[in-house]
Amino acid sequence: MVFSWKRKKAADQEKLKKGEELVIPNQFVCPISLDLMKDPVSLSSGITYDRESIETWLNGGNFTCPVTNQVLGSFDQIPNHSLRKMIQDWGVANRNYGVERIPTPRVPVSGIQVSELLFILEDSVRSLNGLRCLELVQKVEKWGSESERNRLCVVSNGGISVFAAAFDAFARDNSFESNANLLEEILSNVNWMFPLSQLHSLDHTEAAQAHLGSQDSLRCLVWLLKCRDLSAKKDSMIALKELVSLDQKHAEALATIEEVSEVLFRFVKEPICPTITKASLMVIFHLLSSPSSTSMKIKSELVKMGLVSLLLEVTVDSERSTSETALGVFDMLCDCEEGKEEAYRNALTSPVLVKKILRVSELATQFSVSAIWKLSRHEKEREKVNIFLVEALQVGIFQKLVLLLQLGCGFVTKEKATELLKMMNPCRTGLECVDSVDFNNLKRSF
Structure with missing residues (x-):
């Protein structure tokens, strides 16, 4: 056997010299x-x-x-x-x-191993044994780093609900500093188990939401955003985005936490990571979507901080998803008087909103038209409204709205676009509202 293997090896080397392909x-x-x-x-x-x-x-x-x-x-x-x-x-x-070295594969973790470890972890959480919990959490993290199969095994055996319960338990006494390392390790593992909406077990999803969405857990997540390093900030922001995207009640609970507005605004104003910036805008979007009085309070706070002008700057050169979310937040800020006043004062408002129509996506167009429509209906400030409408006409909104109606859009956007065209008619005198360009071959950009 050894002799025949050596002969085969020698034959392969001879083939290599001749330039033959290896089979x-x-x-x-x-x-x-x-x-x-x-x-x-x-x-x-x-x-x-x-x-x-x-x-x-x-x-x-x-x-x-x-x-x-x-x-x-x-x-x-x-x-x-x-x-x-x-x-x-x-x-x-x-x-x-050119055959790459084939490493010896690691033996994948079994469901029994995962279940046993999670059982021990639950027991350690009940006794608040932080050191033992950290050891077990790190073992699961090692399993997850070895293969996607291991991760699926942990998730399918209820890992997300156990980890969420552990996070809630160690966040409960507000001594975040003493448990910081453990909380960060738990959160790091929880994030690779997202999204919750794709978990097969409804019980695990509901349990994870209940624990991560508790007031103690939310306060801890905000604390991690304020006080810890980049990795912890990123994991915390992803967790918050996941929660508020699933259920509006989590957004309403988050809105009651002190300083949350300042923290989220800072990540948009001073970006440290694209993932954090995008997630921050998404969390703000859901916070403002609530019909509660707390939402109106947050709108007012964010406007005073300068978010209206900041959103216009972010929207100018951002990629699609960021632009959509920023326009959505801008649209909601235009619901309050302070937001409209800031929008009127900013010279970028008309050019940016008009430019984004039919340029980014259907959703971006919807938000842009909605924001312009709201700014055009401020009955108490007719002079400012007229100035705004003239500026919008000068940067080409008339032809954009006509094209939008021709190409097709959602019912609500169509109604707003039609109303805007009617409102702009009195302001068109003396203005060239349509460029001399052939639009016959223009197609929907999204």
């Missing part, structure tokens, strides 16, 4: 992916597959062996160590052909 031995190829196997496992049918390929097959709801088509009596995947060793040796022998 992978059939027994090393996965029957599903037709690629070189990196982690060969055998099923009860006796056929060997690459672990990733057969797991994808089984997770797709298949109960048969792909090769033999027989119903599997067991879904156990037995590692084929001897074949893996042969594949690794073959790879080393043919590295001159």
Whole structure:
């Protein structure tokens, strides 16, 4: 056997000299992916597959062996160590052909292992044993870093609800500083278990929401945003965005926490990370969407801080999703008197809002038209409204609205665009509202 292997190796080297292409031995190829196997496992049918390929097959709801088509009596995947060793040796022998080194795969974590660890973690949380909890949380983090399969195993066994409960428990006494490292570790793990909306178990989703959305947990998340490093700020902001996006009640609870407006505004004004900036705008959007009196208070606070002008600056050169959210927040700030006053004072208001119509997306167009419509209906400030309408006409809003109606839009946006055209008619005298451009071939930009 050794002699024949050496002869084969010598023959392969001779082929390399001649420039021939290396052929992978059939027994090393996965029957599903037709690629070189990196982690060969055998099923009860006796056929060997690459672990990733057969797991994808089984997770797709298949109960048969792909090769033999027989119903599997067991879904156990037995590692084929001897074949893996042969594949690794073959790879080393043919590295001159560009074959990459195949590392020894880690044994994936089992559901039983995950369940046992989560049970111990729950017990440690009940006794508020911080050191033991940190040790267990770090072990789960190590599992998650090894493979996507491990992460799915942790999530499917209720990891999100256990971790959320742990976060809530150690945030409960407000001694955030003493538990900071543990809280950050827990939150880091919770974030790779999102989104909650895609969890298969409704019980786990509701439990996780209840714990992460508690007043203690929300206060802790805001504290992490204020006092910890970039990684903790990022994890906290993602968690807040996830919560407020799922249920408006979390946004209303968050709105009652002191300094939340200042913290969110600072991340937009002084961006430290694109992810944090986008998430901050999304959280603000949901805070302002609430019909409660707290929402109106936050609108007033944010306007006084200068958010109206800041949003216009952000919108000018931002990418699509950020621009949409910024325009949505701007639109809601125009609901209050202070917001409208700030918008009238800013020279960028008309050019930016008009420019975004039919330029970014349907949602951005909807928010832009809505904001212009609100600014055009301020009955107490007719002089300012007329100035605003003239400025909008000068930067091309008339033709934009006509094109929008021709290309099609949502019912509410159509109604507002039609009303705007009527309101602008008296202001059109002496103004060139339509460029001499052929728009026959213009198509919807989104």
